[in-house]
Amino acid sequence: xxxxxxxxxxxxxxxxxILAGLQTTxxxxxxxxxxxxxxxxxxxxxxxxxxxDGSYSVQCYVDNFMSIPFTxxxxxxxxxxxxxxxxxxxxxxxxxxxxxxxxxxxFLYKGTTSDFGKFAQYVYQEWLPxxxxxLDHRPHYEFMASDYLGPNQPDAQEEVWIPxx
Numbered sequence: 001x002x003x004x005x006x007x008x009x010x011x012x013x014x015x016x017x018i019l020a021g022l023q024t025t026x027x028x029x030x031x032x033x034x035x036x037x038x039x040x041x042x043x044x045x046x047x048x049x050x051x052x053d054g055s056y057s058v059q060c061y062v063d064n065f066m067s068i069p070f071t072x073x074x075x076x077x078x079x080x081x082x083x084x085x086x087x088x089x090x091x092x093x094x095x096x097x098x099x100x101x102x103x104x105x106x107f108l109y110k111g112t113t114s115d116f117g118k119f120a121q122y123v124y125q126e127w128l129p130x131x132x133x134x135l136d137h138r139p140h141y142e143f144m145a146s147d148y149l150g151p152n153q154p155d156a157q158e159e160v161w162i163p164x165x
Contacts, residue, residue: 021081
């Protein structure tokens with residue numbers, strides 16, 4: 001399979017990440033990501049202790065994520081969030097998610113969300129099994145910088161953070 005994105009990640013050790021945002025339980029078949037981001041949009045201006053200008057799209061999967069078939073109906077928790085310096089003074093409309101410190105495989109993805117499935121298939125079915133790493137049970141996330149072009153733009157770039165051990 002030819003991967004148009006950078007096929008090799010950078011391996012990074014990252015300290016705990018504190019996020020403020022909104023969450024929902026969903027599946028790919030019943031994808032409510034757009035509504036989640038539309039709801040967060042106006043609330044972002046209420047957050048005064050952001051640690052950067054980017055946004056985080058976070059997926060929290062069940063413990064046995066890699067050992068069960070992942071289908072379009074598989075439910076997971078999705079977050080739309082921003083990084084904050086502290087969990088204090090978070091607007092009451094938002095929740096806090098702490099992503100534990102650990103090791104991550106960070107891939108650069110360029111393209112639309114409709115093409116992301118091919119990229120994810122490469123990461124989980126080709127790269128991970130041959131990498132010498134194992135998937136860790138921590139949230140998976142994408143970081144979009146403040147100049148992110150949007151989910152339907154072919155030139156949009158984001159970092160894809162996969163938890164590994």
